[in-house]
Amino acid sequence: MQQQDRPFLEVSDVRVWFPIRKGVLNRVVAHVRAVDGVSFTLRQGETLGLVGESGCGKTTLGRAILGLEPVRSGHVLFDGEDFTALPERRRRHLRRRCQMVFQDPQASLNPRLTVLELLTEGLRYHRLLHGETPEQAAGRLLADVGMDTDALYRYPHEFSGGQRQRLSIARALSLKPQLLVCDEPVSALDVSVQAQVINLLLDLRDKYHLSYIFISHDLSVVRIISQQVAVMYLGHMVEMGPVEAVMESPRHPYTQALLSAVPVPGRPAGQRIILKGEMPSPAAPPPGCPFHPRCPHATEACAHGDVPPLRSLPDQPGHLVACRLLN
Ligand SMILES: Nc1ncnc2c1ncn2[C@@H]1O[C@H](COP(=O)(O)OP(=O)(O)O)[C@@H](O)[C@H]1O
Ligand SMILES: [Mg+2]
CATH class of the missing domain: 3.40.50.300 (P-loop containing nucleotide triphosphate hydrolases)
Structure with a gap:
């Protein structure tokens, strides 16, 4: 308490x-x-x-x-x-x-990375996959923000503004802040x-x-x-x-x-x-x-x-x- x-x-x-x-x-x-x-x-x-x-x-x-x-x-x-x-x-x-979510998801998501790479970059760096495959971890994060796993191999520009903001929230959440x-x-x-x-x-x-x-x-x-x-x-x-x-x-x-x-x-x-x-x-x-x-x-x-x-x-x-x- x-x-x-x-x-x-x-x-x-x-x-x-x-x-x-x-x-x-x-x-x-x-x-x-x-x-x-x-x-x-x-x-x-x-x-x-x-x-x-x-x-x-x-x-x-x-x-x-x-x-x-x-x-x-x-x-x-x-x-x-x-x-x-x-x-x-x-x-x-x-x-x-402690993570940050910005006003402009377009600018805060690297356009050259797929959603799978964007969402698991931090997990790999901090060695936080804990036995999950990158696909499993990214799929779980997508589900958290109400998106489907068919997003995994797409790039940020293929999404609408609202979906991109969901992706940047998923990315911020990936490190369990x-x-x-x-x-x-x-x-x-x-x-x-x-x-x-x-x-x-x-x-x-x-x-x-x-x-x-x-x-x-x-x-x-x-x-x-x-x-x-x-x-x-x-x-x-x-x-x-x-x-x-x-x-x-x-x-x-x-x-x-x-x-x-x-x-x-x-x-x-x-x-x-x-x-x-x-x-x-x-x-x-x-x-x-x-x-x-x-x-x-x-x-x-x-x-x-x-x-x-x-x-x-x-x-x-x-x-x-x-x-x-x-x-
Ligand atoms: N890197 C920086 N170098 C110099 N001045 C800055 C820098 N970042 C912000 N400022 C100045 O600091 C003040 C506060 O900016 P900011 O924190 O962006 O305000 P807000 O988010 O409330 O609009 C502003 O006068 C801005 O011009
Ligand atoms: Mg500001």
């Missing part, structure tokens, strides 16, 4: 900065602060929906958790183990437990196909007790699949909590604006809040609260001091908001 209660994934104060280089000496003159101090935890079998405007750092955060981007500071712990601090062999083993980072996995698909892929992800989560980090700009999809939701703005988390609490009674002015643009079941339709200006560049973030230049409620004090930390609302434990104006 104790194992179950401890978060399976712990992300603490993670920063990912990309250097900007200039001049003949190629010197670092500034940094793009794509992810700038993000913390959260995730339990086995649970889904965290990650939302926020394009460029706020969602993909970079997902990649950093999987060890695909160098973390400038902070820690990512799986089952209490910090994998940035592990020797390479052990790190490879841990990394296997515990965590899938799904980065806009249905955004490129037709609406009718989106629901099928979402249902597949829900079924697989139950069957294999998977955890998901589900990145999407479609809040209605996030609502269906997530238990927890986190709202990102300019490399920071501004609001986080149970999906009903955040979506039905958003407290951060940014979340309120984001949600005012879409109808959410359970929340009365209100006035659409139009934010002034655009998200500033993460290479030159504003001082104080990162949202203050666009915030309809900002006061003089919001433009100074440290970035406001995420704090639990007194009336709603577990619902966290990073705003000085809320108590």
Whole structure:
């Protein structure tokens, strides 16, 4: 039981900065602060929906958790183990437990490999066939994503967008991961196909007790699949909590604006809040609260001091908001 209660994934104060280089000496003159101090935890079998405007750092955060981007500071712990601090062999083993599903399956599946090769490449590399033939293993994975074995000797381009996304999910599952980072996995698909892929992800989560980090700009999809939701703005988390609490009674002015643009079941339709200006560049973030230049409620004090930390609302434990104006 104790194992179950401890978060399976712990992300603490993670920063990912990309250097900007200039001049003949190629010197670092500034940094793009794509992810700038993000913390959260995730339990086995649970889904965290990650939302926020394009460029706020969602993909970079997902990649950093999987060890695909160098973390400038902070820690990512799986089952209490910090994998940035592990020797390479052990790190490879841990990394296997976390896989990514991308928005564009066309780009993430090697076009020169057959489905059989695509689905068993990782199994061969990690020596995980355990007595199964490659055909048996690939057939089992295809069945998991609702496809027939007649797909085995075909190439990715011969399939529709929805089927290709099923193949990339099968490929991600091949190494028996515990965590899938799904980065806009249905955004490129037709609406009718989106629901099928979402249902597949829900079924697989139950069957294999998977955890998901589900990145999407479609809040209605996030609502269906997530238990927890986190709202990102300019490399920071501004609001986080149970999906009903955040979506039905958003407290951060940014979340309120984001949600005012879409109808959410359970929340009365209100006035659409139009934010002034655009998200500033993460290479030159504003001082104080990162949202203050666009915030309809900002006061003089919001433009100074440290970035406001995420704090639990007194009336709603577990619902966290990073705003000085809320108590
Ligand atoms: N490899 C990179 N080098 C430099 N800047 C990057 C790189 N990847 C992402 N960025 C920048 O980091 C910020 C966050 O990007 P990203 O994580 O892709 O946001 P999102 O997925 O929320 O749209 C953006 O300003 C983007 O331009
Ligand atoms: Mg992205």
